[in-house]
Amino acid sequence: MKAAKIYDMDDIRIEDLPIPEIGPRDALVKMYRCGICSGDVTPWYIRRKAPIVVGHEPAGIIEALGDEVGSLSIGDRVFIHHHAPCYRCRHCRRGNFTLCATWKKTHLDPGGIAEYVRVPEINLRYDTLILPDSVSLDDGTLIEPVACSVKAIEKVNIRPGDVVLIIGLGFMGQLNGMVARHYGAKTIIGADMVPYRLDKALELGMDHVVHVEQEDLTKAVEKLTDGFKADVVIVGPGSVPAMNSGLTCAGKGGTVLFFMSSPEDAVLSFKPFDIYFDEISIVCSYSCGPNDTRMALDLITSGVITADQVVTHRFPIEETEKGIQVTAAARDSLKTLITIHE
Numbered sequence: 001m002k003a004a005k006i007y008d009m010d011d012i013r014i015e016d017l018p019i020p021e022i023g024p025r026d027a028l029v030k031m032y033r034c035g036i037c038s039g040d041v042t043p044w045y046i047r048r049k050a051p052i053v054v055g056h057e058p059a060g061i062i063e064a065l066g067d068e069v070g071s072l073s074i075g076d077r078v079f080i081h082h083h084a085p086c087y088r089c090r091h092c093r094r095g096n097f098t099l100c101a102t103w104k105k106t107h108l109d110p111g112g113i114a115e116y117v118r119v120p121e122i123n124l125r126y127d128t129l130i131l132p133d134s135v136s137l138d139d140g141t142l143i144e145p146v147a148c149s150v151k152a153i154e155k156v157n158i159r160p161g162d163v164v165l166i167i168g169l170g171f172m173g174q175l176n177g178m179v180a181r182h183y184g185a186k187t188i189i190g191a192d193m194v195p196y197r198l199d200k201a202l203e204l205g206m207d208h209v210v211h212v213e214q215e216d217l218t219k220a221v222e223k224l225t226d227g228f229k230a231d232v233v234i235v236g237p238g239s240v241p242a243m244n245s246g247l248t249c250a251g252k253g254g255t256v257l258f259f260m261s262s263p264e265d266a267v268l269s270f271k272p273f274d275i276y277f278d279e280i281s282i283v284c285s286y287s288c289g290p291n292d293t294r295m296a297l298d299l300i301t302s303g304v305i306t307a308d309q310v311v312t313h314r315f316p317i318e319e320t321e322k323g324i325q326v327t328a329a330a331r332d333s334l335k336t337l338i339t340i341h342e
Contacts, residue, residue: 017053023120026069029119033339035058041327077140078140081293082112084122086102115340134301153179160184165191165221169201190202194330196332229254231255232254258284
């Protein structure tokens with residue numbers, strides 16, 4: 001079978017791999033679609049894992065089931081999460097599924113952009129979701145990224161009337177804005193330097209946008225909020241300058257969420273005095289768990305977010321490298337999907 005394996009950002013190969021053999025509690029899924037994530041094109045992040053079959057936003061159809069699987073059927077259209085928690089450890093009991101050691105070790109075999117994928121027992125049991133008839137396979141690829149937004153938005157505890165600033169308007173920034181609106185944000189401000197993405201943010205429902213190469217972001221946010229600044233700031237880029245910008249845009253009593261990590265050796269400096277007396281909360285949100293994927297599927301099923309709104313590019317599996325290049329360029333694109341089977 002064909003699979004897209006990434007060795008480095010400029011070394012992506014379509015390789016011929018054996019179709020995985022399944023155990024009695026596993027499933028074999030014929031892959032139809034897989035999204036390319038911003039993490040898939042972040043050099044420092046990918047190099048920690050390479051070589052790896054890329055892709056963790058998959059949707060497909062069950063091709064075969066182990067003899068001891070009773071909850072699913074051949075022919076079911078499914079989303080499969082690449083990680084799944086144990087539900088027994090201390091972190092799971094506290095709801096911190098992404099800190100679970102089992103969650104971190106689990107994966108799809110060999111990865112999302114492959115013609116067939118083995119879904120291990122634990123992933124099948126705890127985070128494989130049957131897609132309703134109204135949800136397309138394209139829509140199914142959005143479950144994992146929407147779930148990441150759901151987790152982030154729930155962590156910042158948006159209240160009715162809140163002003164939310166989204167820094168970075170790539171695909172995840174757009175999702176964060178859409179989910180924030182669903183959770184009750186009154187005013188949403190988007191910030192970026194790419195005109196296409198600024199325009200798209202307005203089209204998808206943000207109230208204001210700031211071109212950060214043309215305006216000082218902090219001053220623009222102050223002007224738009226009568227000096228109060230933002231109640232919630234979601235910093236998308238994993239860069240120290242973006243994080244610092246987020247801190248300066250938060251109003252008194254506000255919350256700043258870091259949606260992506262910086263490289264391991266980066267250092268963020270700030271004045272604790274200001275953070276303390278303005279009671280600014282700094283929180284982080286990494287990936288998502290089973291509770292988040294279920295909420296994401298509900299949002300997609302109800303039409304809050306659909307592939308038609310956000311998918312801008314599609315490539316066949318043979319052109320995975322082009323899809324990665326489009327995503328990495330971060331210009332006139334949002335979500336790129338790889339078509340593995342028609």
